[in-house]
Amino acid sequence: MVFPETSRKYSISGTLLSLGIFIMVSFVSPSVSYGQSRRIAAAEEAFNNFQYNVAVNRYKKAYSKTKSRPEKDRISFQMAECYRMMNNTKRAEVTYRRIIKSDFARRNPLVYLHYANMLRANEKYEDAKDYYSLYIENAPDDPRGTNGLRSCELASEWIENPTKFTVTNVKKINSKSDDFAATYADKxxxxxxxxxxxxxxxxxxLDDWTGQNFSDLFLTRQDRKGEWSEPALADAEGRINTSGNEGAPAFNDNFTTLYYTRCGNAEDSASNCQILVVKRSGRGWGEPQVLNLGKDTAVTNGHPAISSDELTLIFSSDRKNGQGGKDLWIATRKSTSDEFNKPLNLGAVVNTPGDEVFPFLKNDTVLYFSSNGHPGLGGLDIFKSVRRGDEWTVPVNMEVPVNSSADDFAMIFQPGEEQGFMTSNRKGGRGGDDIYSFINPPLVFTLQGTVKDDRTLQFVPLATVRLVGSDGSSVDAKTDPKGFYSFSKSQIKPNVTYELTVLKDNYFNKKARETTVGLEKNKDFVIDFLLEPIPEKPVVLPDILYDLAKWDLKPQYQDSLQGLIKTLLENETVVVELASHTDARDTEERNDILSQRRAESVVNYLIDRGIDPERLVAKGYGERVPRVLAKDVRKDGFLFKTGIRLTETFIDSLGTTAEKEAAHALNRRTEFRVLSKDFVPKPKNKEITQKVEIKINPEDNIVAIEVGRGNAVTIPVIVNGYNVKIMLDRDDRGLIFSLPEAQKLLQSGAITKDDFVGDANVILAEGSIADRAVFKIREFKIGPKTVSNVEASVSHKITEGVIMGESTINMLGRFKIDEANKQLIFN
Structure with a gap:
């Protein structure tokens, strides 16, 4: 059946009006004969009394006697509704198809929705999309159309990427009839x-809804071999099971009290569903009592889920003021001897215009339930929501294989375990609804890789690979003769972030990071390492070059130090010398001072990036150590071969001034070499205060500017390491970026979402930056002057460039602008 329940009256529709589905009111056309009108009236009466098995047969007889095409279409719709309510999705699909292109469907677009639902239930997802789209055109405000369309799109993805759950039919328990909604019955x-x-x-x-027997509660036990006994009636005294429908049971934690649903009976098929509670009495049962959940006797209540202290009840009901269809409601009480307070709706996050049924509480905070209103594969799908305070999180579909295109519902967990039982009428079962066992096996992760010498690409044996987890775990592994290491599934755990460090004498340490946080599928991680040997000779840092007679570290060369910074951070016991060299021009004394200042500028930059000053030695060698090329180098178009020693004599022998300048530039370099490997790192919380002092060349207080038409002044500025030309704003409106200029900073990485003041998701929506958005500049530099945390704004009115007033420049120090000489001079 489509939405199984102890009474089919308490399935998806209960009363079809609760879903907003129109019910065709029977009428007799003047052209219809008296005998025919009686047949139609009898069919309508059975339909309105939820006797769908009876109604569909009566509609068939009426259809065969009807000649009017509009009346045939109306009867076909009613027949399709009967099949849908009986969960005969194939016959329902065929019967809806009979009228899908008729005037009846065009006047009643819910035909498109129901037909699409049947196509989806029969795994015809592409066809279903067309009719969901057609329904959306006719009913754009009904979320069932968009949810159905989204469901079809998700279905293929879920089918191709199943979760790690395993689901198995418990054949010994199931029969050719419906078997569903199990609960554990003992401790x-x-x-x-x-x-x-x-x-x-x-x-x-037989139940006139389904044509099957009325439902009862049955009991089965598992022996030591894991075999289930032949199910028998749960009570021999007839107190729980009656001539009506009983089902959807739930025990309290100590298995002394049973909550369950009772609906209808053979004598009174219109009786509503109620939740009953009964206590064990010896080996039998006491007298069941109806749970008082309000004065409205016209509503249907069922599917109880009780908290561990029995003070909170979640159940399904079609009572008023819900979201539509069957909703989940919650009721509380102060003690088990009290009655429950007035039930409250769980709200629109959990409930939908469709049906939410069969709740189950795990650990009192995790709610599992079934719904046909949230996006799913078809029919009822099982969802999971977590309670956060008084709110429930957005339900998550349990996906394949827990869910299928059929009905999947009534999921229960064994306490403390990731296993339990659920119900489904998917293909391959014994009957209609079958009980399935499921298990969510623990996630399995492994980590392995190889360690090689970066210089030779040969394996490094006996290297230590240290694994430190965010959970406090720590374990070491050694590489074998082929450089292989591994960590087993017992060492790599779910929801942990790991830092790996590879250590080997005479090699720089290497680090990597991996995480299992958020992973829901097994994974074998592979991380390979290339270890760099600690060199005996100094290593020239790439692209750390200087202008003639200058020592400041240019922003465009700061990136060249990132590799060294990473190495120093990964090797906290290493002490290095930063050695700078000049070319041979000027006096030796002046070159010694210049090279010392160059070395100190690099050291100072490293300290600013968090490197302990005690690990850094700045040394200026002046012109005394000409560079010897370890490999071919091309500079400014000139090739200098391996082994050349760039002495003053060699450079003077070169043919052109340009070639000589290129050779001199190669001598103006910074190198590093390892002095020791036994430095003891300071505690992480100890502040590092030592700083290398660098004397400022007085000429550096002068910044060249541009003066254009109308005395427009443009000043070169470095914003977070990026060069930007900014126009002086005589009106001093602050520091304002045009949208294109701000976007350049954002795209280049000079600023990030974290630099904006306010909600970055709103400010940076739709690939743009909001007008008047404010962001912080971490490092704002003009010439030698630097200031941090400068506030800037974005204006859509400025079409290009950046403007700033004198107040912004004053943040860096007192200054004057000499327009005649095109200079900004700091005092």
Whole structure:
């Protein structure tokens, strides 16, 4: 059946009006004969009394006698509704198809929705998309159309990428009838009470809704070998099971009290569903009592889920002021001897215009339930929501294989375990609804890789690979003769972030990071390492070059130090010398001072990036150590071969001035070499205060500017390491970036979302930057002057460039502008 329940009256529709589905009111056309009108009236009466099995047969007879095409279409729709309510999705699909292109469907677009639902239930997702789209055109405000369309799109993805759950039909329990909604029945969790319409049930006759027996509660036990006994009625005294429908049971934690649903009976098929509670009495049962959940006797209540202290009840009901269809409601009480307070709706996050049924509480905070209103594969799908305070999180579909295109519902967990039982009428079962066991096996992660010498690409044996987890775990592994290391599934755990460090004498340490946080599938991680040997000779840092007679570290060369910074951070016991060299021009004394200042400028930059000053030695060698090229180098178009020593004599022998300048530039370099490997790192929380002092060349207080038409002044500025030309704003409106200029900074990485003041998701929406957005500049530099945390704004009115007033420049110090000489001079 489409939405199984102890009484089919308490399935998806209860009363179809609760879903907003129109019910065709029977009428007799003047052209319809008296005998025909009686047949139609009898069919309508059975339909309105939820006797769908009876109604569909009566509609068939009426259809065969009807000649009017509009009336045939109306009867076809009613027949399709009967099949849908009986969960005969294939016949429902065929019957809806009969009228899908008729005037009846165009006047009643819900035909498109129901037809699409049947196509989806029958795994015809592409066809279903067309009719969901057609329904959306006719009913754009109904979320069921968009949810259905989204469901079809998700279905293929979920089918191709199943979760790690395993789901198995419990054939020993199931019959050819409906078997569903099981609950654990004892503290050993080897007994189940479940709902079934199998032979041997108490009720007499057949349920006119489904044409099956009335449902009862049955009991089965599992022996030591794991075999289930033949199910039998849960009570021999007839107190729980009656001539009506019983089912959807739930025990309290100590298995002394049973909550369950009772609906309808053979004599009174219009009776509503109620939740009953009954206590164990010896080996039998006491007298069931109806749970008082309000004065409205016209509503249907069912599917109880009780908290561990029995003070909170979540159940399904079609009562007023819900979201539509069957909703989940919550009721609380102060003690088990009190009645429950007025139920409250769980709200629009959990409930939908469709149906939410069969709740189950895990650890009192995790809610599992079934719904046909949230995006799913078809029919009822199982969802999960977590309670956060008084709110519930957005339900998450349990995906394949827990869910299928059929009905999947009534999921229960064994306490403390990731296993339990659920119900489905998917393909391959024994009957209609079958009980399935499931297990969510623990996630399995492994980590392995190789360690090689970066210089030779040969394996490094006996290297230590240290694994430190965010959970406090720490374990070491050694590489074998082929450089291989591994960590087993017992060492790599779910929801942990790991830092790996590779250590080997005479090599720089290497680090990597990996995480299992958020992963829901098994994974074998592979991380390979290339270890760099600690060199005996100094290593020239790439692209650390200087202008003639200058020592300041240019912003465009700061990136060249990132590799060294990473090496120093990964090797906290290493002490290095930063050696700078000049070319041979000027006096030796002046070159010694210049090279010392160059070395100190690099050291100072490293300290600003968090490197302990005690690990850094600045040394200026002046012109005394000409560079010897370890490899071919091309500079400014000139090739200098391996082994050349760039002495003053060699450079003077070169043919052109340009070639000589290129050679001199190669001598103006900074190198590093390892002095020791036994430095003891300071505690992480100890402040590092030592700083290398660098004397400022007085000429550096002068910044060249541009003066254009109308005395427009443009000043070169470095914003977070990026060069930007900014126009002086005589009106001093602050520091304002045009949208294009701000976007350049954002795209280049000079600023990030974290630099904006306010909600970055709003400020940076739709690939742009909001007008008047404010952001912080971490490092704002003009010439030698630097200031931090400068506030700037974005203006859509400025079409290009950047402007700033004198107040911004004053943040860096007192200054004057000499327009005649095109200079900004700091005092």
């Amino acid at each position: 050993f969790f080897n007994a189940l009470i479940f709902t079934s319409t199998r032979e041997g049930s108490t009720g007499k006759g």
